[in-house]
Amino acid sequence: MLQVPYIRNHKEEVITKLAVKNFDAKDIIGEIIALDEKRRKTQAELDNTLSESNKLSKDIGMLYKSGNIDEANAKKVETADLKEKSQELSQVLSSTENELKEKLVQIPNIPHESVPVGNSEEDNKVVSEEGEIRNLGNTAKPHWELVAEKNIIDFELGVKITGAGFPVYRGKGARLQRALINYFLDKNIEEGYEEVIPPYLVNEYSGFGTGQLPDKEGQMYHVTGDNLYLIPTAEVPVTNIFRDVIVKKEDLPIKCTAYTPCFRREAGSYGKDVRGLNRLHQFDKVEIVQIEHPNHSYKALDAMVEHVAKILRELGLPFRILKLCGGDISFTSALTYDFEVYSIAQEKWLEVSSVSNFESYQSNRLKLRFKDDDKKTTLCHSLNGSSLALPRIMAALIENYQDANGINIPEVLIPYCGFDKI
RNA sequence: GGAGAGGUGGCUGAGUGGCUGAAAGCGGCACCCUGCUAAGGUGUUAUACUCGUAAGAGUAUCGGGGGUUCGAAUCCCUUCCUCUCCGCCA
Numbered sequence: 001m002l003q004v005p006y007i008r009n010h011k012e013e014v015i016t017k018l019a020v021k022n023f024d025a026k027d028i029i030g031e032i033i034a035l036d037e038k039r040r041k042t043q044a045e046l047d048n049t050l051s052e053s054n055k056l057s058k059d060i061g062m063l064y065k066s067g068n069i070d071e072a073n074a075k076k077v078e079t080a081d082l083k084e085k086s087q088e089l090s091q092v093l094s095s096t097e098n099e100l101k102e103k104l105v106q107i108p109n110i111p112h113e114s115v116p117v118g119n120s121e122e123d124n125k126v127v128s129e130e131g132e133i134r135n136l137g138n139t140a141k142p143h144w145e146l147v148a149e150k151n152i153i154d155f156e157l158g159v160k161i162t163g164a165g166f167p168v169y170r171g172k173g174a175r176l177q178r179a180l181i182n183y184f185l186d187k188n189i190e191e192g193y194e195e196v197i198p199p200y201l202v203n204e205y206s207g208f209g210t211g212q213l214p215d216k217e218g219q220m221y222h223v224t225g226d227n228l229y230l231i232p233t234a235e236v237p238v239t240n241i242f243r244d245v246i247v248k249k250e251d252l253p254i255k256c257t258a259y260t261p262c263f264r265r266e267a268g269s270y271g272k273d274v275r276g277l278n279r280l281h282q283f284d285k286v287e288i289v290q291i292e293h294p295n296h297s298y299k300a301l302d303a304m305v306e307h308v309a310k311i312l313r314e315l316g317l318p319f320r321i322l323k324l325c326g327g328d329i330s331f332t333s334a335l336t337y338d339f340e341v342y343s344i345a346q347e348k349w350l351e352v353s354s355v356s357n358f359e360s361y362q363s364n365r366l367k368l369r370f371k372d373d374d375k376k377t378t379l380c381h382s383l384n385g386s387s388l389a390l391p392r393i394m395a396a397l398i399e400n401y402q403d404a405n406g407i408n409i410p411e412v413l414i415p416y417c418g419f420d421k422i
Numbered sequence: 423g424g425a426g427a428g429g430u431g432g433c434u435g436a437g438u439g440g441c442u443g444a445a446a447g448c449g450g451c452a453c454c455c456u457g458c459u460a461a462g463g464u465g466u467u468a469u470a471c472u473c474g475u476a477a478g479a480g481u482a483u484c485g486g487g488g489g490u491u492c493g494a495a496u497c498c499c500u501u502c503c504u505c506u507c508c509g510c511c512a
Contacts, residue, residue: 043472047481054481057493061440064492076492083492246469377469 001104001364003379004036017110020117020326028103035100042096046089053082105215109361111326112298112335118325124338125325130309131318133342134400142345143395144276146402147173150422153277153394165281172422176397176409177284179416180390181259184286184311188387191307193257193288198237200260201228206240209366211332221263230263234287235384242291243366246377252370253300254291257387259284277391278350284390290383291368294360297381298335301357304385305337308353311388314412317396318342320349334359339388341396350392355385 007014011029018025056079063072116125147153152173158166169177189195207213207229212220221230231237238258247254262285277283288307292300305321312319324336333356340349360379363369369377401408407422414420 040472043481045472047472050482051480053492058440060492065440072492079492 001361002107002110003360003364004032004100004104008033008036014110017113018108020111020115021108021329022119022327023108025107028106032100032103032107035096035103039093039096039100042089042093046086046093049082049086049089053079053086056082108331109334109358111329111333112357114323115329115335116323116325119327120325121328123325124322124328127321127323127337129318129320130313131316131342133318134344136344136402140345140399141402142276143343143398146398146407147276150407152176152422155276163281165279167277167280172417172419175417175419176413176422177390177394179413180393181284181286183413183416184388185257185259187307187311187314188257188286188288191255193255196238196241196256196258198231198234198241198258198260200231200237200263201226202231202236202240203228206236206243209240209243210236210362211365212236219265221265231260232264233262233285234258234260235289238287238289239362239366239382239384242368242380242382245366245368247291247368247370247380249293249370249372252291252293252380253296256289257286258289259286261285277395278346280391286387286390288385288387292381292383293370294378294381297357297359297383300381301335301337301355301383304355304383304387308339308355308385308387312339312341312352314410315393315397316410317393317400319352330354330356332356332358332361334361339386341392343392343396343399345399350396351389352392352396353386353388355383357381357383 002014007029011033015025015029056075060072060075060079063069063075116123118124144155150172152169152171154168154170155164157168158164161168185195201223204213204227207217207220212229212232220232222228223230237260238256241256242254261282263282265281266279288304290297290300290304309319309321319339319341322338322340324330324333324338329336336354336356338351339353339355341352342348343350359381362382363379366382368380368382370380372378397410398407401410405421409417409420409422
């Protein structure tokens with residue numbers, strides 16, 4: 001959520017920059033400024049009214065104490081008008097505040113100046129590309145065939161137990177998955193991230209804090225009996241650790257990593273793009289989250305990007321890094337880099353990580369602040385990224401490391417797996 | 423799930439209708455003093471919003487929401503949470 005004073009003081013700039021996200025902010029910004037003015041005016045009026053009736057009440061108290069009952073009763077009558085007025089004003093105030101908030105949450109985060117203009121993923125800018133893409137000719141098998149042959153991931157079984165998009169990993173498949181999780185976590189811990197195991201169900205306040213609610217409600221599984229939501233990403237519980245928190249400046253940056261399963265309803269497309277591990281309702285992901293000082297958040301973003309790149313390099317997967325354009329970048333992000341690994345059998349790039357700086361957009365919702373040198377409380381910047389999402393890494397590993405004898409395990413994973421071939 | 427008790431500032435803990443944004447202690451910060459150290463002294467120490475260039479002033483906040491009252495941390499209702507006992511259970 002953007003800060004109203006910022007909108008008020010940088011009206012034109014906000015409108016221009018939001019245009020990069022293909023968001024026409026002109027009307028809504030005007031409405032917000034008007035609502036804010038109304039809010040402030042009402043606030044001032046209400047405060048004055050309350051101040052008056054507080055004074056009267058104090059007088060009445062004094063009069064009672066000194067035995068001046070008649071005068072006290074006379075003053076009581078005077079309070080009636082003030083009370084009615086303050087009730088009216090506070091109603092106006094709260095409805096104005098609600099309206100204002102409703103408008104505010106409709107405005108996306110302002111994109112960073114380096115975000116390329118564009119309408120869709122076609123316009124994302126390839127920042128770098130690394131690793132050798134093997135040429136297996138037409139012998140390359142897609143991962144869904146390989147996992148069936150080796151009996152390491154069973155999609156049909158998942159359908160029987162739950163439904164489509166809930167695969168069963170078994171044998172070496174399960175072991176490889178667990179190896180990847182541990183490997184990712186270890187790399188993150190090595191980089192200074194504190195490991196946390198958060199709840200996998202969150203309440204609605206948390207959903208609001210990270211922006212899933214109220215708009216993207218359909219994306220999450222809702223446990224209606226207890227009014228809780230299954231997390232679509234560890235970002236939700238982990239970032240909400242810091243909701244309503246004022247941290248010490250010297251504690252920044254705060255770095256957390258968490259492995260969690262992720263649950264996504266993602267009502268939508270079927271077919272080739274969602275075959276196998278490409279898109280699931282339940283999947284595993286290791287997430288990294290940073291809370292940073294506003295002056296250092298872009299340095300932190302670069303470091304996170306480099307960290308993820310290092311892991312992909314170690315795994316020996318060909319990958320590229322994209323800077324998302326205005327049309328593809330998420331609502332809440334100021335700058336996002338996507339990581340894609342190449343799937344040689346599907347002959348396409350698969351997104352395996354998305355690393356973003358939200359600047360103060362999330363912090364404003366979360367009320368996540370730090371005390372600055374001038375003792376002012378200032379919003380922190382928050383960042384997060386996947387490090388990494390498991391299914392597509394698994395898919396790419398299986399496809400890229402296949403040969404006539406089976407599937408090879410990358411060097412770094414062998415100690416975690418306990419085997420070197422499937 | 424049943425029966426009780428309770429939720430007050432960074433922490434401990436007082437406070438049962440008005441002068442309590444909140445005693446006291448601890449902790450934190452600043453300064454002073456003692457040639458060092460231990461100790462001592464003085465002051466300060468919440469958050470948000472509004473008005474103001476500022477100094478400052480006002481308003482709200484004692485788990486959340488609602489109510490009674492001229493006036494609520496204090497009374498009533500409701501909800502969430504914590505603790506103790508019983509039951510159930512990985």
